[in-house]
Amino acid sequence: MxxxxxxxxxxxxxxxxxxxxxxxxxxxxxxxxxxxxxxxxxxxxxxxxxxxxGSPSFAELTLPSHPAAATERTSTFSADRITRQAGAPVVGSARDAVRGxxxxxxxxxxxxxxxxxxxxxxxxxxxxxxxxxxxxxxxxxxxxxxxxxxxxxxxxxxxxxxxxxxxxxxxxxxxxxxxxxxxxxxxxxxxxxxxxxxxxxxxxxxxxxxxxxxxxxxxxxxxxxxxxxxxxxxxxxxxxxxxxxxxxxxxxxxxxxxxxxxxxxxxxxxxxxxxxxxxxxxxxxxxxxxxxxxxxxxxxxxxxxxxxxxxxxxxxxxxxxxxxxAAAQVFATFSGSLVDPQGAALPGVRVTLSNAERQIKYDAQTNRRGEFEIVGLPPGDYVFEVQVPGFKPYRAALTMTGDNARRAITLEIGSVAEEIVIAGDGDSSSRAVQTASPRPNPPCPSTAATADVPIGGNIRPPNKIRDVRPQYPASVRGTGADATIVLDALIGTDGFLKDVRVREPANREFANALLAAVNQWQYDSTLLNCVPIEVAVTITGRFVHGR
Known part of the structure; x- marks a missing residue:
């Protein structure tokens, strides 16, 4: 131009x-x-x-959502001790970058x-x-x-x-x-x-x-x-x-x-x-x-x-x-709103927009309506990122050409990860263990709204209340066989697993042993704004022939 x-x-x-x-x-x-x-x-x-x-004009963008990570909760069974830790972000796939x-x-x-x-x-x-x-x-x-x-x-x-x-x-x-x-x-x-x-x-x-x-x-x-x-x-x-x-x-x-x-x-x-x-x-x-x-x-x-x-x-x-x-730079504004899957606003969330070529980063925070605005953007390629506890981190490529842009973003609920280590020389008994009592539903805050926009983002993650330890299959005990089985499932609103799928390839005997245990697990409800919701879970069972 x-x-x-x-x-x-x-x-x-x-x-x-x-x-x-x-x-x-x-x-x-x-x-x-x-x-x-x-x-x-x-x-x-x-x-x-x-x-x-000219006057500000907002161009709606179609930005691909690249969930860079899931909010994970990892459970590792080591002897009789359970350790829970937050998972680390996972970078989006190379295929998404090539497509972008x-x-x-x-x-x-x-x-x-x-x-x-x-x-x-x-x-x-x-x-x-x-x-x-x-x-x-x-x-x-x-x-x-x-x-x-x-x-x-x-x-x-x-x-x-x-x-x-x-x-x-x-x-x-x-x-x-x-x-x-x-x-x-x-x-x-x-x-x-x-x-x-x-x-x-x-x-x-x-x-x-x-x-x-x-x-x-x-x-x-x-x-x-x-x-x-x-x-x-x-x-x-x-x-x-x-x-x-x-x-x-x-x-x-x-x-x-x-x-x-x-x-x-x-x-x-x-x-x-x-x-x-x-x-x-x-x-x-x-x-x-x-x-x-x-x-x-x-x-x-x-x-x-x-x-x-x-x-x-x-x-x-x-x-x-x-x-x-040459000195003239057409600066633009990128604005938008953040909501949860129920359409409720996410206030007080920090959003970032970075430009690797210029080595600059812009920060903003959403207001009570979940809206944000980043001004003074020169033309260039940017990466827009949002991270909120309990939600999948949002990452998208954005090209500013001098026109103002606006984007309405719905963050997705994060997933849960469970990792279990099953030793072949461990306890061969399989019994249900009550790990915790169901938590009472928290008092729901008043759904105060600003200009008819409800406030959301209140997540109570699932908590396991009934656990059954998987057993090393007796048919392969003593053979020195090891295996890693990965299951994908949903934690239903009743706390039980549903739609359990085994990732292939998988050894059928080890997979059946893991399925027999996890189908008896129970969690208390995952709540979003006091409403029970389903949440994805990934269960990894590592079968080892000895400690």
């Missing part, structure tokens, strides 16, 4: 200065394109300043492919210029050499100019900086002296103005921003204005405009073959001929060259504009 603004400013300026000289318009476009090329580096150097565009980056990766690959294609075309064009130069022959005709030296002295050129002739009868172009070259077509030795003088004046004007290196720089910038139509338009206008400026240089030397236009039309008819992959100014391009002839025949057209002061002033003005655009 910043590149588009800078280029658009230059294009508008050239439009407003349409009555000024082509040299001035060309210089504005050239400086603007160079500034566009270095704008990414300016963004790293100049300090940022906030820019607010897929669109961005595709866009990056498309941009790289476009840049590579643009650079390839430019390199092939430069190779073609070198090939043409190697096959061309020096021009030794007196009228060409004499006029070339005379006009070069008038223009004040410091480097010697090579005039070469190609066998191609439709090729007339100029390129080079240290060792500039003018390539004339086959048959040019038969041209009259007045046409030779006009052609040399035009081509040597390109060399004096440095048009070739400017055009190559523009081609590089266009390769980087190949997806931006404004950059393409600016490069096209740059080439056209360079031809206009050189036409003005020829006419300032005293050449009759009608005669010059007539010769230019004759060259265009002779050079009706277009040369692809040719990164050099061409005098008689048919695509720009109408506008150029119209400008030549306009006696009121401003043809004055650009003064050094005007050049410096233009550079300073566009540099200030580019620096201002």
């Amino acid at each position: 910043k590149i588009s603004i800078l280029v658009l400013v230059a294009l508008c300026a050239t439009r407003l200065l349409r009555n000024q000289s082509a040299a001035q318009r060309h210089w504005i476009l050239a400086v603007a394109i160079v500034c566009a090329g270095v704008l990414p580096m300016l963004e790293l150097l100049v300090p940022a300043w906030p820019l607010s565009i 980056w897929s669109t961005r990766s595709i866009l990056a690959l498309m941009w790289i492919a476009g840049v590579a294609m643009g650079l390839l075309v430019l390199v092939l064009g430069l190779i073609r210029l070198a090939w043409l130069r190697s096959r061309a022959r020096p021009v030794t005709l007196a009228n060409w050499t004499t006029l070339s030296e005379q006009i070069a002295r008038e223009y004040g050129l410091r480097h010697p100019v090579r005039v070469l002739q190609s066998d191609d009868s439709s090729l007339l172009a100029t390129w080079g900086v240290v060792s500039p070259t003018i390539m004339i077509p086959g048959g040019a030795e038969r041209w009259p002296d007045d046409l030779v003088g006009m052609v040399l004046s035009h081509e040597l004007a390109h060399i004096r103005r440095g048009d070739w290196i400017v055009q190559i720089s523009a081609e590089l910038v266009r390769s980087m921003y190949w997806f931006n139509p404004l950059v393409w338009l600016a490069c096209r206008r740059l080439r056209l204005e360079s031809e206009h400026a050189c036409d003005d240089a020829v006419l300032r030397s005293g050449v009759d405009s009608s005669a010059y236009a007539s010769h230019l039309l004759g060259l265009a008819r002779a050079f009706n073959h277009r040369h692809p992959l040719f990164p050099a100014p061409a005098m008689a391009r048919s695509s720009s001929l109408h506008k150029r002839v119209t400008a030549m025949l306009n006696d009121r057209q401003n043809r004055s060259p650009m003064s050094p002061f005007a050049r410096v002033a233009t550079v300073m003005a566009l540099a200030v504009i580019a620096g201002t655009i």
Whole structure:
């Protein structure tokens, strides 16, 4: 967007200065394109300043919820001692990360492919210029050499100019900086002296103005921003204005405009073959001929060259504009709300938004309505995280592009984990043990609401009140066999396990031994806001043949 603004400013300026000289318009476009090329580096150097565009508007985001962990309660049976501890967070799957980056990766690959294609075309064009130069022959005709030296002295050129002739009868172009070259077509030795003088004046004007290196720089910038139509338009206008400026240089030397236009039309008819992959100014391009002839025949057209002061002033003005655009940062706001599965607000929850590239982190806390707001966010990629005891931690990728964003987030209830170690040489009896008495239901706080939003997040985790110890299977006792069995289940609202599933692969004898025990377990109710709920549980049984 910043590149588009800078280029658009230059294009508008050239439009407003349409009555000024082509040299001035060309210089504005050239400086603007160079500034566009270095704008990414300016963004790293100049300090940022906030820019607010329009009134706040909230764009609803679809953020994938990546539960980074479950709130776990681990029970480990070691002899007759039970130890309970909180589980550690588990990082989300790599598949989620790949899915989150897929669109961005595709866009990056498309941009790289476009840049590579643009650079390839430019390199092939430069190779073609070198090939043409190697096959061309020096021009030794007196009228060409004499006029070339005379006009070069008038223009004040410091480097010697090579005039070469190609066998191609439709090729007339100029390129080079240290060792500039003018390539004339086959048959040019038969041209009259007045046409030779006009052609040399035009081509040597390109060399004096440095048009070739400017055009190559523009081609590089266009390769980087190949997806931006404004950059393409600016490069096209740059080439056209360079031809206009050189036409003005020829006419300032005293050449009759009608005669010059007539010769230019004759060259265009002779050079009706277009040369692809040719990164050099061409005098008689048919695509720009109408506008150029119209400008030549306009006696009121401003043809004055650009003064050094005007050049410096233009550079300073566009540099200030580019620096201002580079420093401008569009800051946005990310806001939202947190609720539990019952839709009740979660007040006083800390939320974080971090940007790894900038190494910054933003913190906020939800209000009594469960709402949060993080302001002053520059464009970039962020990670949004929420951790609340009893709930699954929430983690989501977020890309801010300058627009305000809002997200309503429902946190999921955490799960429970039980781990049991069953020794083969332990007690072989299986009996139920009353581990605790059922807890009385806590007094429910009044469902005070702020603007009809109930307050939630009150979780009472399950507590085992009846335990049955799994037994090492007698059929494999003494064989030295070990096994790990993992069960997934739900703790129902009545406290018993339901929907018990064995994770495969699993040894059936060990799995049956674990199932026989856990199906007799009982918990007291898990409560959310004083309402019994079901909660997921993972039970891991580790069978070892000895202590």
